[in-house]
Amino acid sequence: xxxxxxxxxxxxxxxxxxxxxxxxxxxxxxxxxxxxxxxxxxxxxxxxxxxxxxxxxxxxxxxxxxxxxxxxxxxxxxxxxxxxxxxxxxxxxxxxxxxxxxxxxxxxxxxxxxxxxxxxxxxxxxxxxxxxxxxxxxxxxxxxxxxxxxxxxxxxxxxxxxxxxxxxxxxxxxxxxxxxxxxxxxxxxxxxxxxxxxxxxxxxxxxxxxxxxxxxxxxxxxxxxxxxxxxxxxxxxxxxxxxxxxxx
Numbered sequence: 001x002x003x004x005x006x007x008x009x010x011x012x013x014x015x016x017x018x019x020x021x022x023x024x025x026x027x028x029x030x031x032x033x034x035x036x037x038x039x040x041x042x043x044x045x046x047x048x049x050x051x052x053x054x055x056x057x058x059x060x061x062x063x064x065x066x067x068x069x070x071x072x073x074x075x076x077x078x079x080x081x082x083x084x085x086x087x088x089x090x091x092x093x094x095x096x097x098x099x100x101x102x103x104x105x106x107x108x109x110x111x112x113x114x115x116x117x118x119x120x121x122x123x124x125x126x127x128x129x130x131x132x133x134x135x136x137x138x139x140x141x142x143x144x145x146x147x148x149x150x151x152x153x154x155x156x157x158x159x160x161x162x163x164x165x166x167x168x169x170x171x172x173x174x175x176x177x178x179x180x181x182x183x184x185x186x187x188x189x190x191x192x193x194x195x196x197x198x199x200x201x202x203x204x205x206x207x208x209x210x211x212x213x214x215x216x217x218x219x220x221x222x223x224x225x226x227x228x229x230x231x232x233x234x235x236x237x238x239x240x241x242x243x244x245x246x247x248x
Contacts (some may be wrong), residue, residue, distance in 0.1 A: 002229040004029035007077040009069065009122070011060050011114065012087030014041035016187030017137060020217020021084055021224045026053055028225055030082070033073040035060070060087045060114035070121045080125050082228045085115050085159075086137040093195040096150035104151050111155035115162055126175050133228045134170075136163045136179040137220070138239060143181055143247045149193070156181075160239045167237030176236040178227045183243035185215035211244030 003025050010025070012018040014036035022032055026049040035058035036042040042055035056072050059065040073080055089110040091103040115136060126132035141149060142156035160179055167177040184193055184205055191197040194205060206212060223242045226232050241247045 001029040002225060002231060003082070006081040006229075007031045007033075007073065007079050008082035008084065008228070009033045009035060009073055009080060009118075010084040010086055011035045011058065011069075011118070013084070014038050014045055014055070016189065017182060017185065017217050017220040018084070018086040019045055020219075020221040021086065022049065022053070024218075024221035024225050025082075025228075026050070028229070031077050033069070033076065035069045036087070060085075060117065061109035063117055063120075066114075066117040066121050070125070074125065079129065080122055081129055081132050083118055083122050083126075083132075083134045084137065084224060084228070085118055085135065087114055088137065088139075088189070090149065090152040090189055090192050092192060093146075093148035095148065099151055107151055107155050108158075111152075112158050112162070115159060119166065123170065123175065127173050130174055131230065131233065132175045133232075134166065134175065134177040135224055135228050136160075136177070138163070138179045138181050140181050140183045140241060140243045140246050142239075143241060148195075163239055164237045171236055176227075176232070178232070178236060179239040180220060180223050180227070181239055181241045181243060181247070182220055183209055183215050183246045185217070185219070187217070190214070209244045209246050210248065213244065215242060215244065 008030045013022045013034035032053045034042045034055045039057035046053040046055040058069045138159040139156040141153040142160045145153035163179040194201045
């Protein structure tokens with residue numbers, strides 16, 4: 001019960017890595033707010049997890065929507081101990097000069113602006129706690145970029161740098177900030193990363209992962225529970241690669 005008496009917000013929590021983290025946190029005693037644009041899927045997961053899980057429709061790139069998410073969490077649980085910035089998006093693989101401005105803006109709004117907005121609205125409440133934790137879900141793309149995903153790579157590199165900057169600023173106030181860098185996994189974004197989901201494209205991606213498999217939501221959940229629990233009370237500013245050796 002490493003998360004007993006802790007309240008956690010998980011953005012993009014209805015599916016993929018976010019859902020895996022939500023299930024793990026719930027099994028370890030957390031009270032959870034699942035924030036996602038897909039409210040039907042979020043409600044379904046909240047129902048699965050029981051009375052200590054709730055759902056709210058949230059656009060993490062919109063200030064008012066993030067503010068409403070925070071208000072709903074405080075109304076339900078009275079505090080916020082843990083934030084997992086998991087919501088993310090990408091653009092289809094293409095030469096960097098052919099990505100549309102619309103796609104660029106969307107990637108940076110969801111992957112970067114969201115971290116700013118959640119910090120703006122949640123950090124003031126975390127300062128009231130003796131210890132809090134923020135986890136940013138970045139990507140191996142931030143460490144070892146793949147071609148034709150340039151602006152997605154850049155957004156995740158931004159997230160890793162933001163993690164370290166937030167960590168050094170917030171450490172004196174008892175707020176730890178870490179990140180995980182997942183390799184490609186069995187999530188709704190996998191097809192978009194690859195451009196097409198074919199046996200040949202999967203084999204190409206897998207050939208870059210020494211352990212020979214895609215990551216799973218459970219892999220990310222196991223890393224997240226450590227970084228967000230008191231077990232890692234001396235760990236901050238870490239961008240942990242959970243990647244089967246991809247970045248070695």
